Amino acid sequence: MLAKAADVIPGGEGWLYEPKWDGFRCIVFRDGDEVELTSRNERPFTRYFPELLAPLLEQLPARCVVDGEIVIPHAEGRGLDFDALLQRIHPAESRVRRLAAETPASFVAFDLLALGDDSLMDVPLAERHRLLAEVLRAATGPVYMCPSTTDHATAARWFVDFEGAGLDGVVAKRLADPYTPDKRTLVKVKHVRTADCAVAGYRIHKDGNGVGSLLLGLHDEEGTLHHVGVAASFTVKRRSELLAELAPLLDGALHDHPWREWAEAQAHEAARLPGAQSRWNAGKDLSWVPIRVERVAEVTFGQLQGGRFRHGVQFLRWRADREPSSCRYEQLDVAAARPFHDVVAPN
Numbered sequence: 001m002l003a004k005a006a007d008v009i010p011g012g013e014g015w016l017y018e019p020k021w022d023g024f025r026c027i028v029f030r031d032g033d034e035v036e037l038t039s040r041n042e043r044p045f046t047r048y049f050p051e052l053l054a055p056l057l058e059q060l061p062a063r064c065v066v067d068g069e070i071v072i073p074h075a076e077g078r079g080l081d082f083d084a085l086l087q088r089i090h091p092a093e094s095r096v097r098r099l100a101a102e103t104p105a106s107f108v109a110f111d112l113l114a115l116g117d118d119s120l121m122d123v124p125l126a127e128r129h130r131l132l133a134e135v136l137r138a139a140t141g142p143v144y145m146c147p148s149t150t151d152h153a154t155a156a157r158w159f160v161d162f163e164g165a166g167l168d169g170v171v172a173k174r175l176a177d178p179y180t181p182d183k184r185t186l187v188k189v190k191h192v193r194t195a196d197c198a199v200a201g202y203r204i205h206k207d208g209n210g211v212g213s214l215l216l217g218l219h220d221e222e223g224t225l226h227h228v229g230v231a232a233s234f235t236v237k238r239r240s241e242l243l244a245e246l247a248p249l250l251d252g253a254l255h256d257h258p259w260r261e262w263a264e265a266q267a268h269e270a271a272r273l274p275g276a277q278s279r280w281n282a283g284k285d286l287s288w289v290p291i292r293v294e295r296v297a298e299v300t301f302g303q304l305q306g307g308r309f310r311h312g313v314q315f316l317r318w319r320a321d322r323e324p325s326s327c328r329y330e331q332l333d334v335a336a337a338r339p340f341h342d343v344v345a346p347n
Contacts, residue, residue, distance in 0.1 A: 003171055003186035009155050010172050010187055016125060017155035018110055018161050019149045019343055020169040020188055022080050022303075022310060023071035025264035026107065030060050037070075045276065048088040051100040052107055052142065059143045061135055067111035067179075068146070071166075072103050073340035079166030080340060083306045108344065109136060110146035113179055126175040144344040150175075163191055164182060164335035165343045168302060168311055190311060195332055198324035199295045201258055201288045202246060210239025211246065214297060214315060215288055217258070219328045225258040229309035231299045251337045257290050296322040304334045 009017070026045055029036040035056050037045035046053070049070060049184030060066060074081040084103040090096055112132040113121055119127050129148070136145040149155055159170045169190035178184055196214035213232035217225040234242065254260050296319040301312035307329075 002184040003188035004184040021069040023069040028066040065114035068109040077339040078337035106142040121179040164338040201290045211242035232314040253290040
């Protein structure tokens with residue numbers, strides 16, 4: 001099931017509300033002693049999260065299919081660690097095993113698709129949810145039942161209170177609905193803020209025509225410019241316009257460019273620089289074109305995690321009245337950090 005975006009949490013009768021997780025959507029298949037983890041698009045996850053196999057075998061019924069989310073709680077209690085989650089998509093088994101011990105993942109279950117020989121996909125959510133709660137009534141970490149409520153006021157409070165735990169908003173589901181794969185029958189309400197960012201480069205669109213994304217940066221207290229994300233999703237016309245607008249900034253771009261040495265600095269975890277290989281798609285071209293850092297873009301973003309923007313980054317406008325040096329982290333209004341367990345075991 002997929003979700004369509006909304007500006008407000010829907011109210012009225014017949015809704016179930018859940019926190020919106022910032023992890024990897026995962027379908028768990030258990031058949032006896034075998035457990036398989038896949039993404040919603042059937043990409044294999046099993047080898048990347050070996051620490052989850054034994055707990056899932058211990059806490060799930062002998063034959064079942066469960067929908068949920070793989071997340072990694074931050075080691076210091078600062079919500080979820082999406083960067084640590086991305087590190088798992090690695091070809092070396094030895095590295096995956098080491099990270100599984102250092103930063104173990106959790107699985108948050110929010111739907112039950114099959115139990116025993118019975119498919120539950122045509123069963124209303126209310127009954128699927130009841131059965132899932134029964135199945136997981138004695139579950140202990142790292143396998144959790146997703147918290148939920150039918151109370152709109154509680155959902156509104158979660159929308160605010162749980163943001164600091166790394167969650168992305170609230171999802172609303174109709175209790176009467178069957179499970180509908182690949183259909184946008186859910187409603188998601190996400191956090192949206194704005195920020196002014198220095199633009200230090202761009203990537204060409206995957207079709208080879210125009211600007212596909214703008215590389216955004218913010219300065220820390222020492223004045224170092226960190227890569228915090230990209231603004232993308234431009235129309236075909238706008239991609240061509242941006243290419244022409246940024247062309248004058250190509251001359252001398254690498255002279256004193258703050259990310260000139262990104263290739264060498266990439267080995268340092270503290271550096272947030274563009275151009276790293278995509279862990280999810282090794283064939284994806286992440287090469288970028290540097291420009292003189294003279295432009296400021298106002299963008300939307302959902303949340304800041306690990307010093308980077310997560311979700312909802314969209315270009316709004318150029319800010320000719322701002323200097324790139326004034327684009328600093330301190331401008332951002334972000335939620336205070338909260339532990340993951342505040343969400344899975346709310347008061």
